[in-house]
Amino acid sequence: MALKQAPFRSIGGKHTAHHVQIPSLASLFSLKWKQFKVETIGGYHFRGQEKEFVHHAYNGMDDNVFSAINGAQEWINWRQIPRSLRKSMHHHGPALIVDLGCGPGSSTRILSWYGSPAWHIIGIDFSEDLIRRAKHLSEIGGFRTASGGRPKVEFVVGSVVEPLHDASGVRIKDNSVDYVNSSGIVGHHLDKDNFVRLATELQRIIKPQCWAVLDSGPHLKRDVIQPIMEQHGFSLRAKVRGVPLDPRPQLIFQKTS
Ligand SMILES: C[S@@+](CC[C@H](N)C(=O)[O-])C[C@H]1O[C@@H](n2cnc3c(N)ncnc32)[C@H](O)[C@@H]1O
Secondary structure (H helix, E strand, C coil), rough: CEEEEEEEEEECCEEEECEEEEEEHHHHHHHHHHHHHHHHHCCCCCCCCCCHHHHHHCCCCCHHHHHHHHHHHHHHHHHHHHHHHHHCCCCCEEEEEEEECCCCCCCHHHHCCCCCCEEEEEEEEEEEHHHHHHHHHHHHHCCCCCCCCCCCEEEEECCCCCEEECCCCCCCCCCCCEEEEEEECCCHHHHHHHHHHHHHHHHHHHHEEEEEEEEECCCCCHHHHHHHHHHHEEEEEEEEECCCCCCCEEEEEEEEE
């Protein structure tokens, strides 16, 4: 992947002395081409909302195929995730963060980079293979903040439409989570009924006044996601686009009741 060195701001509006590699604008074209080759020419199917089909498609997916089908998602994550954090998390103190559908830690890595060493991040994905890769990345120190700090990062095999657990298998406590991220999962892989299940769990685990930042996508768009989140006590505070006219913004919800 073509990468450029680019200065970026960490959350809280503070410049860091560090630089982060984010994929350049030009690299999006080669990422889209790789995706087209794998999906359209190679006939690799992973798009869908049926749990068994999606699990089967991701589990056992080799690294190259995952990078090809997820490259454009990661490209947009480098732009959406820091913006969403800046609009919501205004402190660097201890916080519990959950990354839904974390894959091999690809979105978790970006959350860590823009986060704080005081954070405890739990990545959850139902693919055993991808979680194994995320744990390996964690063992070799792959999750760092921009200033070189090491947040506590754990990974759990689990479905996001069932009760959510931490790495020791304990159900995540009521009103304990500061920030939930989802990238490339809600809008792509959940149907309406499953999203209602997730919203019920988000209402349970997220602290009052705290945040659920959810990706919209081709299958679940804002017009479906927003009313369900409102029925579960959340208010939409912002839409975060990775680039102007980005059709799949992250939706920032705050728990208000
Ligand atoms: C497009 S990938 C996104 C990975 C990562 N979040 C990123 O943005 O780079 C979607 C991920 O969601 C996971 N996923 C899909 N449906 C899920 C479900 N019901 N429960 C848990 N994980 C799920 C897949 O296994 C896959 O790793």
